[in-house]
Amino acid sequence: MSEEQTTNGANGAAPAQPAGAQFSVEKIYVKDVSFESPKSPAIFNEQAQPQLNMNLNQSVQRVGDNAYEVVLxxxxxxxxxxxxxxxxxxxxxxxxxxxxxxxxxxxxxxxxLGTQCPNVLYPYARQLIGDLIQAGGFPPFLLQPINFDALYAEGLRQRAQQGGEQPTTDQVGNA
Structure with a gap:
């Protein structure tokens, strides 16, 4: 079977990505984590309806010739x-x-950098947020999935409306 795969590649089948293009996950890690519950333990006795607000951001920094740190x-x-x-x-x-x-x-x-990298990182962040909340004495909470492709497309649309150009690799670190 591996012989067939080699033969197919030699027949000039169109590759899924440009020749020599490579995407790899080198390292995944927690850069910063914080949990605060300023009104504990009194807050555990309140019966009020809680409101949740989520803020999501991403930064990209080139750390080598072909290496990028993405922080979600x-x-x-x-x-x-x-x-x-x-x-x-x-x-x-x-x-x-x-x-x-x-x-x-x-x-x-x-x-x-704007879609695939955050898609790799999100499950780790999601699990850590859930663990922090539960360890803080609150009911388990699981963040819903996020469509990073749609968020990236919306960001491109907003940049186009503002007359900005699409970022190049040099501008990625400022995204």
């Missing part, structure tokens, strides 16, 4: 009370990874 930041804030003035808890995670990307054009590189 998630902050989940739970509040109660009038105007959500009482903070129940704040869970913040910065899940990071170093990704090897070589042989891609600028637009493809930008798309991979």
């Amino acid at each position: 930041g998630i902050t989940l804030t739970c509040t109660t009370g009038e105007d959500n003035a009482n903070t129940v808890y704040v869970a913040e995670v910065k899940q990071a990874g170093v990704f090897g990307l070589a042989g891609f054009d600028g637009n493809t590189l930008d798309a991979l």
